[in-house]
Amino acid sequence: MRLAELSDRSGVPTATIKYYLREGLLPPGRQINATTAEYDGTHLRRLRLVRALIQVGRVPVAAAREVLRHVDDESLGRTIRLGAALWELPQGPEPDEESPATATARAEVDRLLRTLGWDSAREIGSLSPVHRSLVALVAVLLRLGYPCDAELMAPYAQLMHEAARRDLDRLETLDSDTEKVELAVSSAVLFEPVLRALHRLAQEEESARRYGIT
């Protein structure tokens, strides 16, 4: 398809598509002659992901470019490629190494991972920005005096593991590794807010069941 059709089918204005092309967020089309390029389904799919990242997720263009670089890096193993793409997304806070609460938090997270038998997560450890941000968040809770230890987190972690199994089962249904990584990235940006809304709605439902609506 030509640029005009790509714009029609994606709902993205041609000027925006040209901007994405210039910024390297969208791979160039197949050049037919000096002024015309041909685009296909992979461009449409990529455009959707770019909009998810930039327009919905408010991911800065430079970060989006890094995410997409990893999405396209077929030389990486699947876990590393997935991780690398997700790790370039905006993450939670970094741990404050000056605070004594950080050491306690790190010990609790480690105890949590042992309890759960999450050996790979323990092995990756603080290489992962997700692991570091969990430590930072637990430290904030502890510093404010709210309880947050391995026992409290474990059952929630098990529910989230159930959700993660389901996430990966969905990925398995896709053909190529690139599509898998694309879905993982768009899920992190688009589906996490859905999950949070479902959690809050479940709290309203459960509260109304226990205490009535008024």
Place this chain on the structure above:
Amino acid sequence: MRLAELSDRSGVPTATIKYYLREGLLPPGRQINATTAEYDGTHLRRLRLVRALIQVGRVPVAAAREVLRHVDDESLGRTIRLGAALWELPQGPEPDEESPATATARAEVDRLLRTLGWDSAREIGSLSPVHRSLVALVAVLLRLGYPCDAELMAPYAQLMHEAARRDLDRLETLDSDTEKVELAVSSAVLFEPVLRALHRLAQEEESARRYGIT
């Protein structure tokens, strides 16, 4: 305790405490004489919540004041009081009523709530900003061409319901309704990011188990 001790025990500078008092985020202490007021455990607890809202959750001062007004409103029933406090927190997007995807999304959310038997959530419906923001998020996914129907969401919603039961069980262990609402608010601000980090960490663990670490 005096202001200086309240500052020591909370780790909040006296100037900041005075600012919170002026802004009505912290109730005044018991005035002993013209220049001295006496504070107690409820002030310490409230100070912790104010820091969670403003410093960690980056909730604007005006919104924080509204949240706390509902936390303190003992005339309300428990569900309404909880809801009112939580509804004043920054919420997700509002549905775009101009978009045809919004009607489809609203129908899918309604079908989801029927499937789950979440009758109270259906009854509260779009009165709840959480319900509205779920509709808006589903509409965005659909508009971008990502699948997000009742069947896809239902198992995730059930996991979140399990988490919500656990949340409310934790609330039950507290004595007063005010403490319950305070914990619900601080959980929304502080524990939701922990849950998101646990979900991402579970994805890393599960991916490493299925495909290896490299």
